[in-house]
Amino acid sequence: MVGDAISHAVLPGIVIAFLLSGSRETLPMLLGAGATGMLATFLIEYFHRRANLQTDAAIGVTFTFLFAVGIILIGAYAGQVDLDQDCVLYGEIAYVPIDLWVTEGGLILGPRPVYILSAVLLVVALFIKIGYKELKLTSFDPAFASALGISTALWHYLLMAAVSLATVSSFESVGAILVIAFLIGPPATAYLLTHDLKYMLAITAALGIFIAFTGYWTAYWLNASIAGCMAVVTGIGFAAVFAAQRLMKTKGSPAEPTRAIG
C-alpha cells in the first residue's frame, strides 16, 4: 500500500515544483514529486517507529494529508497554474505523442515521455539486477539479512525510491491513482502463479506488456480512457487467474481445506 501512499503524496511536490519552475518541464516535476514521495515514506516510518502508530493508520493519515495540501495549492494558484486536479489524477496517455522532445537545433527526436520512461525502466531494471540478492533477502527474511550485515533500512529506502521513481514518471501518462493498478496488479497475478521470485519477475514484466497492448486496443475500440481500460484489463487478468485457481483447487482435491495459508 505504500505505492498508493506515494502516488497520492507526490501531488504537492508536483504543484510546488510547477510553481517554482513556472513550466511543465519534466525534470523539476520529477524532482518535486520524488521529494514529497520520499517525505511520505519517511513520515510513515517515523510515526510508525516513534509514535507507535499502527502502519495502516500511519499510511492513511500521511498520504491524505499531503494530497489535501496538493489540492489546496492547486486551488490557491488556480489562476496561474496550467495544471488541474484532473490532469494529475487521471493523466492522459493519449497526449504522449504530442509532447515532443525538440532539441535547440529544431531537431525532433520523438515523444519525450517515451525517452523518460525508457530511462526509468533502465534504472529500475539495473537496480533490481544489482540489488537482487539484497532485495530478495530483505523482503523474505529481514532478520537474516541484518544478521548478514545488510542494512534493511537502506534497502527499504532504496526500494521506496525506486517505487517513487516509477510512480512519479508514470503519473503524467496514467494518473496518480491508476499507477497503483500497474504497481500491484501484475505482481499479484504473478504471485498466484509461481513461488519462484525469478519467474515472478518475468511473468510480471510479460503481464505488464500484455496489459499495455490489450488495454490500448480496448480503449481504442470503446473510445474511452486508455489508462482506465488498462486498469480494467489488469483486474480481469487477476480475476481470471484467481478464478481458475479456485476452480482447480476445488476440483483437484475436494477433501483439502481451501483456505490459503498466511
Next chain:
Amino acid sequence: MQDITDFFSFSDPNVRYVVLGNILLSASAAMVGAFILLQKKALVGDAVSHAVLPGVCAAFLFSGSKNTALMLVGAFATGWLALITIDYIAAKSKIKKDAAIGLVLSVFFGAGMVMMTYIQQSGNAAQSGLDHFIFGNAATLVGTDLLVFSVLAAVLLLVVGIFFKAFALVAFDRPYAEALGYPVRRLDLLLTSLTVLAVVTGITAVGVVLMAAMLVTPAAAARYWTDNIRRMVGISVAFGVFAGFAGAYISYVAPAMPTGPWMVVVSSAIAFFSFFFAPRKGIVPRLYTQHKNRQVITEENTLKMFYHLGERNSHFDGQRSLEELASTREVNKTLLKTALRRLVAKGLLVVRANQWALTAAGYQKAMRVVRLHRLWELYLTKYMDIASDHVHDDAETIEHILTPELERELEHQLGYPDKDPHDTKIPKT
C-alpha cells in the same frame, strides 16, 4: 472581524447548510472510523472511497441525470462490492490484505474512469459537474442534501449505539467474541456496510479521495488521548466536528479555498499535534520521560560512587575530587560534572573547593540504592539459582526501579540478611 461575526451569527442560510452538513458527515465518519482503526483496517476507507466511482457513473448512465439519491445507492453498491472482494481475495488466496486493497481500489477506479470518459463523450448535457463527486464541493450543499446527511448520520449513530459493545469486543478480542457466540462475521459485514455508508455520505461534500481521511485521521488522533474506547469514540467525533467546522469557516473567509481539503488538513494538524504532544503516548512526552529516567539513573549511580568510596575506609562523608570519583566506574566526566551540579542543587551533596561530599540526606539515598542492589543480587542467587558472578548487571538496572514495598517484601523473603552473595555488607537504615 466582519467575517467572523457574519459566520458565527449563521444568518446566511448557505453558511448554515455548509456548517451543519460538514459537522454531520465528519462526526458520523469519525464515529465509524474509530472502530475501523481499532480493527487495523484504516486503509479500507481509502479503498471504499475510490471504489464508489463506478457506482456513481453507473447510476448516471442508468438514469441519465444527476439524481443524488440514485447516485448514492450506486456508490454504496460498488463500495460494498469492493470491500467484499477484498475480504474474499485476502481470505482465499496468498495475496496479502494490503495488496488486495490496492488492486481492488485501483481496478474499480479504472473501471469508473472508463465509464466517465464514455459519459463525457456521450454528449449528455447533464454530465457537467459529475466530477464534483470526486473532489466534492461543500459550497453547493443545499437543504435536501442536509436532510439526506441528517438521516444517514442518525442511522449511523443509532446502529453504532446499539452494537457498541459487540463492535468493541470484536475490535479488541475477536476469538473471545467468537467464543461468546457473537455473530462475528455478520458484525464485520455490518461494520463494512456502515463504513461504506459513511464514505458515501461524505463524497458529495468532501469528495471520494479525501473521505478516507475523515474516516481515519480523527480516530488515529483520538487514540493518543485515551485508552478508554467510549472516550476515544467521543474524542474522535469531537475532532471530526471541529475539523468540519474549521473547514467550513476557512472556505467562507477565503472563497477560493476548497472546504474538503481544508477539513482534511485541519484534522491532520490535530493528528500530528496528538502524535507529538499527547500526554504519555506522544513523542515529546515520551522522550521527556526517557530523559527524566536517565537523569535519575545517573544521579543514583553518582551517589553510589560516594558510598563505594566511603566503604573503603568507613568514612562516608569524606571529600572526593572528580578524579577519585571517576576512578570507581566507567563514566563520562562532563556527564558526571552535570550530575554533581544537579545533586548539589538538590541538597544531596555539598561542594567545597572542587571537592564533593555527601550530605545526610545524600548518604541516606546512596545507602538505599546500594542496599536495593545487594538485596536483589541475593534474591537472584537464592531464588533464581543464578551464579553470584552473573547477578550484578541485572541488579544494576533494578536498583533504580524497586519501590519501598518491594524492598520490604524482599527483606522479608530473604530473612533480613546482613551479607550479599559477594560477602559484602548490606547496609541497613
